[in-house]
Amino acid sequence: MNKTEIAAVLTDIATLLELKGENPFKTRAYQSGARLLEGMTEDEIARRVEAGTLEEVKGIGEALAQKITELHRTGRLEFHEKLKASVPAGLVDLLSIPGLGTKKIRALQDKLGADSIEKLKAACEAGQVAALEGFGDKSQEKILSGIRNREAYGRRHLWLEAQEAGAPILAGLRALAAVQQVESCGSLRRRMETVGDLDFLVATTEPSPVVEWFVSQPHVKEVTARGDLKASVRLESGLQADLRLVPPEQFVFTLHHLTGSKDHNVQMRQRALERGLSLSEWGLFPAEDKHGSTAEAKKAGATGPKSLAAKTEADLFRHLGLEFIPPELREGRGEVEAAEQRKLPELVTEADIRGVFHNHTTASDGHNTLEEMTAAAEALGMEYLGIADHSKSSFQARGLDEARLEQQIAEIKRLNESKKFKTWVFSGTECDILPDGRLDFSDAMLAQLDYVVVSVHSSFRQEREVMTQRIIKAIEHPHVTMLGHLTGRLLLEREGYDVEVDRIVDAAIANGVAIELNASPMRLDMDWRHWRKAAEKGLLTSINPDAHRTAQLDYYKTGVGAARKGWLTKEQVLTTRPLADMKKWLAARRK
DNA sequence: GCCGTTTTCGGCCCGACTGTTTTCAGTCG
Structure with a gap:
């Protein structure tokens, strides 16, 4: 088992123990064990399992070390399986109802036999819950509305x-x-x-x-x-x-605390402790001496220790010997180390963006005409707009065949020559990558375009290896400029197709092809988690709104957010280049 | 279940809010 899977088992154990009414500190030990694993590398875990040194990690004792070792080696844990069997399967679901925690759930189970959402709902409707000690009409009503709105409330x-x-x-x-x-x-x-x-x-x-x-x-x-x-x-x-x-003097500390992420905050608090300080949402205090707890200090009120002052978050970071870490980077993925070494990247900003590629018009499945899209891009101050309607295999999106695409190329040429808009329009296509990796247009057709985006729109279920090879084959095609939405995911709706990201990134770099950062808020694909490493290897991106109507050109801003989250700088984003440079870059690609 | 330069037992983060209570337990973040 890998660390994520092991951590998930430990977390599950914690939840089950809580539901059984175990000592809360025991359940916390499992939770913190899971968190500790998440913070370690796979290598370190394997090494410690092998050498039997897991217990050297603070927070992992004999029991946890034994369980982690068993999971790592065999993928199973008898303790976990027995525990799971001893708790009714529906009980865990009750935790998702606002206002219900483990204590109340236990009471409901013990006294009413309500060990599933169905049974609890029935008990509420029969008025049995309100009659229970510790519950009342309001609790019962709250539970019922929580059940009714479970989907909407739980959703991200x-x-x-x-x-x-x-x-x-x-x-x-x-x-x-x-x-x-x-x-x-x-x-x-x-x-x-x-x-x-x-x-x-x-x-x-x-x-x-x-x-x-x-x-x-x-x-x-x-x-x-x-x-x-x-x-x-x-x-x-x-x-x-x-x-x-x-109160105003506390603002910065609470802001930092509530911004998170949890992992980032853990690292920051750790760092504070190393410097004899204690960081919390209340302030940055000299760490308590060995005789006084923070609680006692709090009770002492105004006579207690005072927080260091911070007017801005930059002050807070400075107190800890760090340069300012932009909120987007606060994920506990190396930003604290980088801030210490003054090696944080200068992140790309919305103001850096000069143009937008990969946009659709009424020629395929867009809702606005070429002229309307161009006018909207001009209104946004864009120096250039890249049109990329679908190709013929995407018949569901009214994909263009060769004749219609040639028409569009001519239309764009006329529009540019008319100088009606300040925004220059590039002719492109979002060309389907066919299931075998061939492209949906002939080389001769592709050669007439300013740029070519290639995307997968069919046979999503191919095996990882087949899909990876399919995309790499497309990337190696000499006329391809950039790869569209790497995984095809739709956030909160559909998982992306299974691909080996590293190999595709390497192929893109080797062939001078960019990978788009699809800026549609439901895609944001390729995922920000891959960008830092990919860009360090030399990958370029283009922040593409994939707009299907004029208002969606604005999506580039959402894309900039994802790019920042991926540690990207202006230099790593093609669409920050001025028009003349962009034309040059595209022309060089076509030789 | 974990931890210890005060402890091998007895602690473990805590403040705000709600609802059911009549002084507080449970939940949440």
Whole structure:
């Protein structure tokens, strides 16, 4: 078993033990064991299993070491299997209902035999839950609504959806007189491809009008919590939005804490400790001396230790000997080390982008004409726009055959010559990669184009090796400029096809082909997790909106977010080049 | 289940909020 699988088993054990009412510190030990494994390399784990030195890792003791070893060697763990068999299968599902934790679930199971969502729902409808000690009408109603809305509440949301839902809230908060500073935090700020909920942080000395505004904005369906220092609402979309209010001097620390990620925060706290400091959402304090706990220090109130001051996050990082780490990079993937060595990349910005490739028109499955798309690109200030309608095999998308493509080439030529728009238009195609790796157009046809995007749109289920070879064959074709959506994934809907990313990246570099960063918010493909390594090897990308209507040209901004998350600099993104350079680069590709 | 320059036993992160309680347990992040 690899580390991810082993960690998953440990986490599962923790959950099952909790449901059985085990000592919470025992369950925490399994959880932290899982986290520790995630933070180690496969190599290190294998080495420690082999040498029997797992116990040297702080947080892993005799019991965990034995279990990890068994899982690593055999892929099974009898302890886990017996445990699983002893807990009703439906019980774990109950944890997904808001307001239900292990204690209440146990009570419901013990007293009502409710060990599945179905049975719990029936018990609620019969009024049995409200009658239980420790429960009441409100709890019963909350459980029922939690069950009814389970799907909507549990769902993650595309980054752009979350961003659009959050923008008016952020603007509204910013406009309040009592608000000194406000930011959204969490995965939205880190620009993760999907977002679980919205987190807003406000600096204020006068929280109550802020809370009042927050819970009474439009689109709030339900207020789930409301206090002096925090509030939570459920929006009509099913998204949950949380508000935290802190005094101004604490803002930066809470902002950093709530932005995360967890892994990043763990590393930062560790680093603080190494320097005799203690970092938390409350501040950056001198670490407590051996005789006083932080709790006692807290109780001492104003006489307790004072946090170091930080006006901005840059101050916070500076206190720890680090340069500022942009939120997008805070994933615990080497950014702290890089910040220490002053080796963080200068990330590409929206302002760097000069043009957009891979866009569709009404010729295939787009909703706007060539002229409308060009006008929209001009309005965005783009120096160039690349059209790439589908090729003939994509008949579901009204793909163009040779005759229609030649027509479009002529049309684009006329448009450029007319100088009607400041934006230059490049003729291209999104050419299907056929199941055997051949392309959907002849060499002669492809040679007439300014650029060629190649994409897989069929036979998604091919074996990993077949699919990998298929794509590499296409990349090796002399007329190909860039590879479209590497895996074809649709976030929250469909897994991508199975490919060996490293080999495709190497083939692209060897053939001078770029891999697009498809900026459609439902794709963001190739995944940001691959970009750092790929770009360090020399891969170039093009941030492509894959727009099917004028408004979607704007997707390039979402793509810039993903590119930043992938540590990409301006130099590594082709579409930051001015038109003249871009023309030169494309011409050189065609020789 | 893990840990220890104060401990091999007795701690383990904690603050805010809700709901059901009448002083607090459970959940959440």
